[in-house]
Amino acid sequence: MNSSIISNSHEALTLLSEERPDLSIVVPIYNEAESLPHLLSAITTNLDATKLTYEIICVDDGSTDGSADILRQQAQSHPYLRAVLLRRNYGQTPAMSAGFNYACGRVIITLDGDLQNDPTDIPRLLAKLDEGYDLVSGWRKQRQDAALTRLLPSKIANLLIGKVTGVQLHDYGCSLKAYRSELVTDMKLYGELHRFLPALAFIEGARISEIPVRHHARKFGKSKYGLGRTFRVLMDLLTIFFMKKFLTRPMHVFGLFGGGAMIAGTLTGLYLTVLKLGFGQSIGDRPLLILAVVLFLTGVQLFSFGLLAELLMRTYHESQNRPIYRVREVIGGKQHSQV
Numbered sequence: 001m002n003s004s005i006i007s008n009s010h011e012a013l014t015l016l017s018e019e020r021p022d023l024s025i026v027v028p029i030y031n032e033a034e035s036l037p038h039l040l041s042a043i044t045t046n047l048d049a050t051k052l053t054y055e056i057i058c059v060d061d062g063s064t065d066g067s068a069d070i071l072r073q074q075a076q077s078h079p080y081l082r083a084v085l086l087r088r089n090y091g092q093t094p095a096m097s098a099g100f101n102y103a104c105g106r107v108i109i110t111l112d113g114d115l116q117n118d119p120t121d122i123p124r125l126l127a128k129l130d131e132g133y134d135l136v137s138g139w140r141k142q143r144q145d146a147a148l149t150r151l152l153p154s155k156i157a158n159l160l161i162g163k164v165t166g167v168q169l170h171d172y173g174c175s176l177k178a179y180r181s182e183l184v185t186d187m188k189l190y191g192e193l194h195r196f197l198p199a200l201a202f203i204e205g206a207r208i209s210e211i212p213v214r215h216h217a218r219k220f221g222k223s224k225y226g227l228g229r230t231f232r233v234l235m236d237l238l239t240i241f242f243m244k245k246f247l248t249r250p251m252h253v254f255g256l257f258g259g260g261a262m263i264a265g266t267l268t269g270l271y272l273t274v275l276k277l278g279f280g281q282s283i284g285d286r287p288l289l290i291l292a293v294v295l296f297l298t299g300v301q302l303f304s305f306g307l308l309a310e311l312l313m314r315t316y317h318e319s320q321n322r323p324i325y326r327v328r329e330v331i332g333g334k335q336h337s338q339v
Contacts, residue, residue, distance in 0.1 A: 024105030034220035062089030138176035254306025262299030
C-alpha cells in the first residue's frame with residue numbers, strides 16, 4: 001500500500017479527532033416553531049460564554065407547523081447547527097436516538113425544545129460530570145406544570161421506576177441530562193425507552209448523579225404529553241426490569257416458572273392417579289384434572305420459551321460482538337515482563 005496514502009489517512013484521522021467538539025446539544029423537536037429561534041439563541045449565548053466548542057443537533061420529528069423550515073433557515077446561517085429531519089413523526093425515543101447517532105461531541109447534552117429547560121444549567125451539569133460521573137440528570141425541583149395531569153403521575157412514576165430499577169432519582173422525566181459520549185454509544189434505544197435512560201445507563205455500569213435545575217412554564221404551543229402515556233410507561237418498565245435482572249440469563253426466569261408449573265402439574269397428576277388407581281374414585285369430571293394438564297403444558301411452554309430466549313440472547317451478543325461486561329479503566333500493564 002502506498003505510504004503517502006497511509007500518511008494522509010493518519011493525518012485525516014488526527015484532524016477529525018482534533019475537530020471533535022467538546023459538546024453536542026441534542027434537541028428533539030416536534031411542532032416548536034415559535035420556540036425554536038429563542039431556544040437556539042439561548043443555547044448559543046450560554047455556550048459561547050463557556051469557551052467550549054460545540055454543535056447543536058435539532059431532530060425534527062415530523063413537525064407540521066413549519067419547524068423544519070425554520071431549522072433549514074437557521075442551519076444555513078449557523079455552521080454549528082445540524083438539522084436532522086425525520087420523514088414522519090416517530091416519537092421522542094427515535095428522535096433522541098437519531099440525535100445520538102449524529103452527535104460527535106465528547107459530552108452529549110439533551111434538552112427539550114419547548115423552552116421549559118433552561119440552557120443556563122448546562123455549565124452546572126458539566127461541572128458535576130467532571131466530578132467523575134458518566135451521567136448527570138436534571139431534577140425539576142420547582143416544576144411549572146399542571147398538578148393533576150403532569151405532576152401527580154410523574155411523582156408516582158418516579159417512585160415506581162426507582163423501586164423497580166434501583167436507580168433512585170427524583171425526576172426521571174427531565175430531558176435535561178449530560179452524558180459521556182461513550183456511554184450513549186453502548187445504549188440502544190427503541191420503543192419508549194428515552195425516559196428510562198438512567199436505568200439503561202445503570203445496566204451498562206454508569207455512575208449517575210442528579211442536580212436541581214430550573215424549569216419554566218411553557219410559553220408557546222401546547223404539551224405533547226398526557227395521561228395516555230401511563231400504560232406505555234408501565235410496559236416499558238417491565239422491559240427494563242427484565243433487562244436489568246435477566247438480560248444475559250433469560251432461562252433463569254422462564255425456567256423457574258416453567259419448572260414450577262411442571263412440578264405442580266406432575267404432583268397434581270400423581271395425586272389424581274392415586275385416587276383413581278388406589279381408591280377407585282372417578283377423576284374424569286374433576287376440574288383438578290384439567291388444572292394438572294394445563295399446569296404441565298404451561299410449564300413445558302415456558303421452559304421452551306426460556307431455551308429460545310437463551311438462543312436469541314446468544315445470537316444478540318455474538319452477532320454484534322457485544323460484550324456482557326463494561327471496562328471502566330485499565331491501570332498499568334503497558335509493558336510485558338521479560339524473562
